[in-house]
Amino acid sequence: MNREFAPYEQSLALKELGFNEPCILLYRGLDTQPVCQIGYEFKTEKNSDYNDETNYWLTVPTFSQAFRWFREKYNLDSFVKHLYKSTIKVGYYFGIDEYKGVEFQMDFDAWYKTYEEAELACLIKLIEIVKNK
C-alpha cells in the first residue's frame, strides 16, 4: 500500500514548492512510515493545517495527487509507458509534456525495470523542473 504514496524526500520537496492539498497520510517526525488518522469519518489534512516549519508533521500525497498537482498548477503532463526493444518489453520510461511552453521532455536512454522506479523518477524530474523555473 505504501507504494501508492510519495516518499518522504519528495513529500518535503512538494511542500516547499507549495503543495497544500488534502491528504490521507502524514509523516510524523523521524518515523520512517507514514501514519494515518484513522477515524469513522473520512479525514484528510493539509500542510497548512499544521503550519509546521519544522516539518514534524508533513502530508504525504499519493503519486496521482502529486501528478495531478503538477498538471493543474504547472501544465506539466506526465506519463509512464512500456519500453520495447525489438518488440520485447524491457521496462518502463517516463515522459513530460509542458504544453503551454511547447516543451517536450523525454529521455529514451533513461529507462527503468519497474513501473514504480519510472514513476518515482518522473516525480523527481517534475520537482526539478519546477524548482528551476
Added chain:
Amino acid sequence: MNKEFTPYEQALTLKELGFDEPCFGYYLCKNSAFGVELELTTNWIDLLPYDSSSCKAPLYQQAFRWFREKYGYLPNIHDFNGNFKATLSGNCNWLGSWTKTYEEAELACLKKLIEIVKNK
C-alpha cells in the same frame, strides 16, 4: 481527495473481479430509516456488519496498478492542450474518446478495463 477514489459502482465491480488489496477507503452501504446510505470511510472494521453491497474503495492508481500487474494492461491519460484521451497499451491496445476533463478520461479508462476483463 475524494476524486482519487474509484466510484462506488466500479469499486463494487472490482470486488466482483477479485480485487482485494489493502485500501484506505471503504464504501459502506447500509440500510437505515432514510434508505440506503453510501459512505466513504477509513475505518475498515465498519465494513464487517454490513452486506455484500459494501466494498473497498481503491484509489484509481491502485485499480490501474492491479490491472497492470494482473493482466498486463497499462493505462495512460494524455492531456492535449486541455483535451484528454485515455489509452491502454501492453497486452491490449485501446484509444478512448476525447473528454473535457482528466477525470472523465480516467473513469472511461477504468470502465474499459473492467469491460475487457469481464469479457475474457
